[in-house]
Amino acid sequence: MPTIVTRIPKRQEIPLAGRRQVGDALRELGITPETVIVIKGNRLLTRDVWLEEDDVVEVRPVISGGGA
Amino acid sequence: MKCTRCRGEAWVEVRRHNAAYCDGCFVRYFHDQVARAIRGHQMFGHSQRVLVAVSGGKDSLALWDALIELGYQADGLYVDLGIGEYSGTSKTLTQQFAAARNQTLHIVDLDQRYGVTIPLIADQTRRAPCSGCGLAKRYLFNRYAAEHGYDVLATGHNLDDEAATLLGNLMTWQTSYLARQHPVLEAEEAGLVRKVKPLYRLTEHDTASYAVIRGLEYVVEECPNAVGARSIAFKEALNLLEQRSPGAKQTFLLGFLEKGREAFSADDPHQLRPCSECGQPTTTERCAFCRLISETHQPSRPRRGRRPRKARRPADAPASAPDAVATIGAEAEEPAPSKAAPTT
Numbered sequence A: 001m002p003t004i005v006t007r008i009p010k011r012q013e014i015p016l017a018g019r020r021q022v023g024d025a026l027r028e029l030g031i032t033p034e035t036v037i038v039i040k041g042n043r044l045l046t047r048d049v050w051l052e053e054d055d056v057v058e059v060r061p062v063i064s065g066g067g068a
Numbered sequence B: 001m002k003c004t005r006c007r008g009e010a011w012v013e014v015r016r017h018n019a020a021y022c023d024g025c026f027v028r029y030f031h032d033q034v035a036r037a038i039r040g041h042q043m044f045g046h047s048q049r050v051l052v053a054v055s056g057g058k059d060s061l062a063l064w065d066a067l068i069e070l071g072y073q074a075d076g077l078y079v080d081l082g083i084g085e086y087s088g089t090s091k092t093l094t095q096q097f098a099a100a101r102n103q104t105l106h107i108v109d110l111d112q113r114y115g116v117t118i119p120l121i122a123d124q125t126r127r128a129p130c131s132g133c134g135l136a137k138r139y140l141f142n143r144y145a146a147e148h149g150y151d152v153l154a155t156g157h158n159l160d161d162e163a164a165t166l167l168g169n170l171m172t173w174q175t176s177y178l179a180r181q182h183p184v185l186e187a188e189e190a191g192l193v194r195k196v197k198p199l200y201r202l203t204e205h206d207t208a209s210y211a212v213i214r215g216l217e218y219v220v221e222e223c224p225n226a227v228g229a230r231s232i233a234f235k236e237a238l239n240l241l242e243q244r245s246p247g248a249k250q251t252f253l254l255g256f257l258e259k260g261r262e263a264f265s266a267d268d269p270h271q272l273r274p275c276s277e278c279g280q281p282t283t284t285e286r287c288a289f290c291r292l293i294s295e296t297h298q299p300s301r302p303r304r305g306r307r308p309r310k311a312r313r314p315a316d317a318p319a320s321a322p323d324a325v326a327t328i329g330a331e332a333e334e335p336a337p338s339k340a341a342p343t344t
Helices: A022-028 B023-040 B058-069 B084-100 B110-114 B118-125 B129-147 B159-171 B175-180 B204-213 B230-244 B248-267 B288-297
Strands: A003-006 A012-015 A036-040 A056-061 B012-014 B019-021 B049-054 B073-080 B105-109 B152-154 B194-196 B325-328
Touching (some): A022 A036, B049 B058, B049 B129, B073 B084, B129 B152, B129 B288
Parallel strands (some): A003 A056, B049 B152
Antiparallel strands (some): A003 A012, B012 B019
16 A cells, blocks of 8 residues: 655654545645645655555655744 | 646646646746746846855755856855754755855854854743744844845745745734835845845745755754744645635735735834944844843843753853854855844
């Protein structure tokens, strides 16, 4: 099954029930697509890409904050 | 999804432009947007010296990388804020970036120069960490640029930063801040250097995508002090709107710049004068930075039940002393006559 890895706020490995598109996976996890990038190896995935059985992808937040 | 330009496989979707790009075309798109911002607001030219405020995060490193690629004379300035492991990692990554590209990086160490760190300032003054951090950085970036003869100071503020700031200022009707929100803040004779934001047309999603495609190693972890920051709540709210209506953030910001800002232009009267302690421009007798340093070393309101921590200010380093700097990739420069930012 495809696996989603997050590093923030903590490292987590989230297995998905089966193959699905990136956009659907994010929706299931309650993640707004504009707030993350999805990385497989050294390339970025758009929301229409299918995650296959053995895929491991990183979902990395892009929002930074603070008063500076 | 196919690349809008070359029909290759897309890596990044830019929904607000109804477009998608492969890796190579996305880099060209990113550079085009930066160049358009620079040209459109006449931010600087190729003969001018640009100082880039770098933090080790995706935005400032993406900006520095793009300016180098576009052929500008861009040096970096990193301020070590003393935020534990976060500052250590971000400084190392910034140094590695500069070294790999043979670029000049200046470093100002807040602890070495002023005997304070952001956590100490927050602890002693009971200000929110982001407040003290922002104040210190604005002061130090401006002062360094002014004293070292840079024509312009460039920061990595992006479209999300600017839209969130706009929303925050509208929520509280901070009309003087609304008057000053612009991709270019002009220099003032009193010692303010010109400040520009070449990434204001690009989102955080764009800068993160660019950083990954270009292989930039940046601090992915959020600053520990920013957790729960109000600016993040504003960004999240705007991203929900963006999800429903792609382009909402850009329309909000660019519409304000084109049609709304002018209405507040009379709300920013300020009279600058030299700070009585450091000589930097300020609207009050002593600038906010000097007051911040003093208050950190001698807190007027000791915390109940706790003894104030002894600050580590070097005996020979008044708040007005020139910055402690390390310069990588170039010889350290002698400071020019002092002039810098108001911090109030």
